[in-house]
Amino acid sequence: MTEPGKPILSPAFTPPGSGLAALQLRDIWHLAPWAIAIGFYFVGDGFHSFGTNILIMILFTLSLDLALGYAGIITLGHAAFFGAGAYTAGIVAVHMTTDPLVGLALATVLAGVLGIITGMLILHTQGVAMFMLTLAIASMFYEVANQWRSLTGGDDGLTVPRSAPLLAYFGFAGFRFDFRGMTGYLYTLSVVFLWFLIAWRVVKSPFGRSLDGIRQNPRRMRAIGTPVWWRLVAMYGLSAAMAGTAGALQAHATRLVGLTSLNLELSGIVAVMLVLGGERRLYGAFVGAAFFMIVQDWAAAKNPVYWMFVIGGLLMAVVLFLEGGLMGLLDKIAGLFTRKPEQKAGGAK
Amino acid sequence: MSAPPASQPVLSVRNLCKNFGALAVTQSVSLDLHAGARLGLIGPNGAGKTTLVNLLTGMLAPNSGEIILNGETLHGVQPEQRVKKGLVRTHQINTLLMEHTTRDNVAIAVAERRGFAWRALRYGSQWRACLEEAHACLAGLGIAEAGDRRVSELPYGQQRLLEIAIALALKPKVLLLDEPGAGIPSTESHIIDEALDRLPQDIAILLIEHDMDLVFRFARDITVLVQGAVLTSGVPAEIARNLQVRAVYLGRSQQV
Numbered sequence: 001m002t003e004p005g006k007p008i009l010s011p012a013f014t015p016p017g018s019g020l021a022a023l024q025l026r027d028i029w030h031l032a033p034w035a036i037a038i039g040f041y042f043v044g045d046g047f048h049s050f051g052t053n054i055l056i057m058i059l060f061t062l063s064l065d066l067a068l069g070y071a072g073i074i075t076l077g078h079a080a081f082f083g084a085g086a087y088t089a090g091i092v093a094v095h096m097t098t099d100p101l102v103g104l105a106l107a108t109v110l111a112g113v114l115g116i117i118t119g120m121l122i123l124h125t126q127g128v129a130m131f132m133l134t135l136a137i138a139s140m141f142y143e144v145a146n147q148w149r150s151l152t153g154g155d156d157g158l159t160v161p162r163s164a165p166l167l168a169y170f171g172f173a174g175f176r177f178d179f180r181g182m183t184g185y186l187y188t189l190s191v192v193f194l195w196f197l198i199a200w201r202v203v204k205s206p207f208g209r210s211l212d213g214i215r216q217n218p219r220r221m222r223a224i225g226t227p228v229w230w231r232l233v234a235m236y237g238l239s240a241a242m243a244g245t246a247g248a249l250q251a252h253a254t255r256l257v258g259l260t261s262l263n264l265e266l267s268g269i270v271a272v273m274l275v276l277g278g279e280r281r282l283y284g285a286f287v288g289a290a291f292f293m294i295v296q297d298w299a300a301a302k303n304p305v306y307w308m309f310v311i312g313g314l315l316m317a318v319v320l321f322l323e324g325g326l327m328g329l330l331d332k333i334a335g336l337f338t339r340k341p342e343q344k345a346g347g348a349k
Numbered sequence: 350m351s352a353p354p355a356s357q358p359v360l361s362v363r364n365l366c367k368n369f370g371a372l373a374v375t376q377s378v379s380l381d382l383h384a385g386a387r388l389g390l391i392g393p394n395g396a397g398k399t400t401l402v403n404l405l406t407g408m409l410a411p412n413s414g415e416i417i418l419n420g421e422t423l424h425g426v427q428p429e430q431r432v433k434k435g436l437v438r439t440h441q442i443n444t445l446l447m448e449h450t451t452r453d454n455v456a457i458a459v460a461e462r463r464g465f466a467w468r469a470l471r472y473g474s475q476w477r478a479c480l481e482e483a484h485a486c487l488a489g490l491g492i493a494e495a496g497d498r499r500v501s502e503l504p505y506g507q508q509r510l511l512e513i514a515i516a517l518a519l520k521p522k523v524l525l526l527d528e529p530g531a532g533i534p535s536t537e538s539h540i541i542d543e544a545l546d547r548l549p550q551d552i553a554i555l556l557i558e559h560d561m562d563l564v565f566r567f568a569r570d571i572t573v574l575v576q577g578a579v580l581t582s583g584v585p586a587e588i589a590r591n592l593q594v595r596a597v598y599l600g601r602s603q604q605v
Contacts, residue, residue: 013480013484013496015477015484016477016480017473017477198470202470205468205470205472206457206467206468206469206472207468207469208469209449209453209457209460210460210461210466212446212449213446213449217445217446220440220444222429222432223406223428223437223438223440223444224432224457224461224462225432225433225461226429231466
């Protein structure tokens with residue numbers, strides 16, 4: 001194409017904008033999940049606590065998407081951070097204050113710190129070794145909660161007092177948490193939205209892209225000077241903090257923290273939710289967690305014995321036949337209606 | 350900044366030795382690269398060329414000897430820190446990020462060089478600057494048109510050019526080119542030749558290559574490595590005439 005000696009004519013290039021400025025009309029579908037979530041508040045009478053649980057699992061799945069999906073950290077012990085957050089929020093409510101935001105903040109920070117510390121121990125390993133270490137750490141967390149009865153209640157669990165009104169500062173009465181869980185639903189939705197904005201920003205950032213690069217090829221990243229281990233530790237810490245928030249929200253919503261918040265089954269379920277929804281999509285966490293929870297609820301009502309059979313069959317169907325999970329399926333459906341005119345226009349210039 | 354005096358090489362290797370058990374794969378290798386050097390490193394299979402690259406980049410630790418970059422010893426310096434100090438390599442086999450676009454592959458390297466790759470929340474304008482620099486870098490190698498394409502969709506020759514583009518985006522002082530022409534059909538080999546001709550003149554380059562035509566066209570000096578040790582060094586014409594080289598190297602593989 002080019003002759004030696006001649007200067008190369010290159011096409012003009014304007015880098016795309018980022019953040020809110022880059023949004024276009026065709027991105028309007030981003031409103032859909034939030035519109036559904038807000039709409040549910042008005043029509044979901046009697047199901048607000050179920051909706052809250054779905055939102056909590058969405059946040060937990062989103063945290064796993066950062067670690068497993070984007071950074072490629074093979075973990076089957078993410079419940080360790082969810083449980084750490086839940087217990088922290090519960091213990092804060094019992095011993096310190098029932099202000100939910102204090103418990104939420106402390107749970108987030110503590111889970112993040114635990115993520116960084118354990119991440120430093122395990123993230124120089126790869127593959128099966130890393131996978132085993134995440135299991136081992138989750139088991140240790142579980143055993144600590146099981147044995148430290150004075151603080152955690154052991155296998156009886158920890159009963160969490162009702163949260164004080166939200167944002168009751170400077171003489172403001174705040175928002176009371178009602179018995180139907182409507183305030184709790186909006187509170188949870190707000191926290192999920194904040195974390196989603198952070199995750200959305202992070203995965204498009206140079207930091208997020210470098211982690212995506214580490215997942216694809218750590219050798220390449222070392223060859224361009226990336227401190228691979230540190231960067232994985234940072235992402236693992238962020239993901240753990242997010243999982244800790246989800247745990248704290250659950251402690252506040254269900255007002256009971258038990259060992260099930262730390263067990264390996266929960267780690268497995270959240271991985272299933274992520275794969276069902278689709279990795280590295282952010283919204284995959286929304287689709288996967290909501291779909292799983294609704295199917296589980298429906299199947300358990302139909303047949304309380306065999307519902308896991310239904311879930312297992314669904315997972316097999318998605319993994320075997322749907323590349324990219326349910327989000328991949330939505331892509332295909334959307335592809336039937338749009339023909340990507342912007343790409344053709346770009347190529348014709 | 351003034352160029353370093355001719356007496357001080359950018360990269361200096363002193364009596365480098367590496368053993369794997371009883372097997373000496375690098376035996377007291379010494380070589381100097383001055384700014385603007387074009388040194389070809391050749392040798393039959395198993396001569397220890399790849400081991401030498403791994404020692405230089407820090408993927409392997411030597412048993413003895415020293416590597417000095419800009420007057421500073423690299424002993425104990427991690428591979429990624431060596432890159433930051435200006436010692437950059439390309440890979441024999443592509444190690445590109447196949448799911449990213451061509452431009453992103455370069456821009457990620459630019460962000461890393463600028464110390465900007467930790468940014469997670471506020472990055473808009475600086476990331477755009479990285480993309481612009483990446484575009485210019487791709488344009489310099491004639492593959493700017495492929496900027497928006499996923500690397501997995503690129504023809505192999507363009508992937509090899511991208512490998513070089515990423516290395517250049519790191520603004521190296523010393524560039525180790527590990528078989529830049531590997532796997533490219535001979536009908537397309539001219540694109541690598543042209544890319545090598547365009548490399549900035551002040552970079553010191555060590556070219557490891559099996560393709561003798563490429564080495565003899567590109568290199569101004571050639572070092573021959575045999576069984577981990579330097580057999581001889583000289584300008585290409587001398588190496589081509591050297592009977593020892595012919596016996597040891599060319600005698601085994603009929604490449605020339």
